Amino acid sequence: xxxxxxxxxxxxxxxxxxxxxxxxxxxxxxxxxxxxxxxxxxxxxxxxxxxxxxxxxxxxxxxxxxxxxxxxxxxxxxxxxxxxxxx
Numbered sequence: 001x002x003x004x005x006x007x008x009x010x011x012x013x014x015x016x017x018x019x020x021x022x023x024x025x026x027x028x029x030x031x032x033x034x035x036x037x038x039x040x041x042x043x044x045x046x047x048x049x050x051x052x053x054x055x056x057x058x059x060x061x062x063x064x065x066x067x068x069x070x071x072x073x074x075x076x077x078x079x080x081x082x083x084x085x086x087x
Contacts, residue, residue, distance in 0.1 A: 004084065010058075011077050017057060018073065021050045032074045054080070 005013070011032050018036065019027050025040060036042040042050070051067060054060060058080050070076055 007077065007081055010080055011073065013057065014054065014073055014076050014080070017053050018050055021053055022046055030073065032077065033072060035072045037071045058084075 015027070015030050015032075015034075018034075019025055019030055022036075022040070022042060034040075036047070036050075054076060055062065060080055060083055062079060062083065066079060070079065
């Protein structure tokens with residue numbers, strides 16, 4: 001599908017959303033392997049806002065069950081890539 005973002009572009013956008021929404025983390029501290037819960041103790045409202053932005057920005061249809069085991073940037077990118085292939 002022409003015009004579809006690459007995995008690297010999706011990863012960069014997810015990382016940038018994370019940095020923008022959380023607000024106190026420098027971009028240089030975040031990689032695809034960042035575990036936002038364990039590395040930065042991001043929970044509650046910040047995490048909810050981040051997840052909502054991911055869903056909106058990527059038009060991502062995901063269930064609560066999909067999100068229950070996601071703790072890293074890589075897992076979010078995997079979910080976005082998987083769901084975009086299925087559409």
